[in-house]
Amino acid sequence: MNLNKEEVIALLKNVQDPELKRSIVALGMLKEVSVGQDSVHLDLEMTTADPVIRQSIETQIRATLQGKYGAALKADIHVHKAAAKGPVQGPTAQSGIQHVVAVASGKGGVGKTTVAVNLALALAQQGHKVGLMDGDIYGPNVPLMLGVPSGKKPLVGEDQKIIPMEAFGVGMISMGILVPADQPMAWRGPMLHSAIQQFLQQVAWGELDFLIVDLPPGTGDVQLSLVQSVSLSGAVIVTTPQEVALMDVRKGIAMFQKTNVPLLGVIENMTGEIFGSGGGRKAAEQYGVPFLGEIGLNAKIREGGDCGKPIVIAEPQSAAARAFHEAARLMKNSLASAAAKV
Ligand SMILES: Nc1ncnc2c1ncn2[C@@H]1O[C@H](COP(=O)(O)OP(=O)(O)OP(=O)(O)O)[C@@H](O)[C@H]1O
Ligand SMILES: [Mg+2]
Numbered sequence: 001m002n003l004n005k006e007e008v009i010a011l012l013k014n015v016q017d018p019e020l021k022r023s024i025v026a027l028g029m030l031k032e033v034s035v036g037q038d039s040v041h042l043d044l045e046m047t048t049a050d051p052v053i054r055q056s057i058e059t060q061i062r063a064t065l066q067g068k069y070g071a072a073l074k075a076d077i078h079v080h081k082a083a084a085k086g087p088v089q090g091p092t093a094q095s096g097i098q099h100v101v102a103v104a105s106g107k108g109g110v111g112k113t114t115v116a117v118n119l120a121l122a123l124a125q126q127g128h129k130v131g132l133m134d135g136d137i138y139g140p141n142v143p144l145m146l147g148v149p150s151g152k153k154p155l156v157g158e159d160q161k162i163i164p165m166e167a168f169g170v171g172m173i174s175m176g177i178l179v180p181a182d183q184p185m186a187w188r189g190p191m192l193h194s195a196i197q198q199f200l201q202q203v204a205w206g207e208l209d210f211l212i213v214d215l216p217p218g219t220g221d222v223q224l225s226l227v228q229s230v231s232l233s234g235a236v237i238v239t240t241p242q243e244v245a246l247m248d249v250r251k252g253i254a255m256f257q258k259t260n261v262p263l264l265g266v267i268e269n270m271t272g273e274i275f276g277s278g279g280g281r282k283a284a285e286q287y288g289v290p291f292l293g294e295i296g297l298n299a300k301i302r303e304g305g306d307c308g309k310p311i312v313i314a315e316p317q318s319a320a321a322r323a324f325h326e327a328a329r330l331m332k333n334s335l336a337s338a339a340a341k342v
Helices: 005-012 051-069 112-125 185-201 221-228 245-258 279-287 299-306 319-341
Strands: 030-035 039-046 074-081 097-104 130-134 165-167 170-173 208-214 234-239 263-271 291-296
Touching (some): 005 030, 039 051, 051 074, 097 112, 097 245, 112 130, 112 170, 112 208, 112 234, 112 299, 112 319, 221 245, 234 245, 234 319, 245 263, 263 279, 263 319, 291 319
Parallel strands (some): 097 208, 130 170, 234 263, 263 291
Antiparallel strands (some): 165 170
16 A cells, blocks of 8 residues: 555545534644554544544545545544643734634524624723724625724824724724725635734734734634734624524634633524523533623614614713623623633
């Protein structure tokens, strides 16, 4: 048998994590590969102890390798559980930034941007220095929700760093203010992977207690590469209340668990008569993640987003604004316990 380590690694790129549908190589699970005469030894690291997932991955590995080298190939697979630790070591944010927190969801349109914006503003009202980074490169909505006109260009400082746009005391950066709205989206494609790095490294964030990152919908390649390119302090998952949303929450949670990012909590958004209530709390309990509260389905929240005056600013005494404040407090508690575990 003519075994070659590089070829084995290339083959293993076809083996996917069954939940995330992403290659085990891209997910960083493959820690070591060594090849013998007619055997391959693999060392895998997983953040989950779920035997079904483990079994699926092992079965795929054997099928892939034996499909190529024949049934006589011996695959010696050693799996160990990753120690619970902080996020994967990606490039860190600037030294002045205490916490980078992602706001994500398994599915689109559940209110991530609304939550990210209002959470950021609530944290600022609670006396923190806060930045808001629009990680949605293709569909940047943060400027609209904060009432920053798209034609308004940010200034560049002496050190060539972009100065974040200021809205209601929060510094904000978004592709929506860097690229004119009439530019074709395809233009942004090649910049995608570097954009997040630039948002982190080449923006003059200054001293921040929190940098909130609004992620695009879903758990695909884009999200994963974003998550892996930053050392996140944690993630907040947004979901709608329906029972069917549980699967989406699971996907959202899995993405962070597999990249070792602490889950700070689940927020249920659009709670009320139309979509019901309880799904977010249930999902949080089921997956062992703190529940950060419910935000009602409320026309004023949508209007606030549309007219660039988020509810936390427009109606600070409303039930919705209070719910965002409470979610912000619970999120800080989660950050403190996540830090204590490291
Ligand atoms: N609690 C709420 N009550 C009423 N409308 C809401 C609420 N939350 C969000 N919306 C509205 O729902 C729409 C989608 O919200 P938003 O853009 O925040 O979702 P998203 O998850 O960021 O979407 P995408 O996946 O496209 O990024 C917006 O028009 C927003 O104003
Ligand atoms: Mg959004």
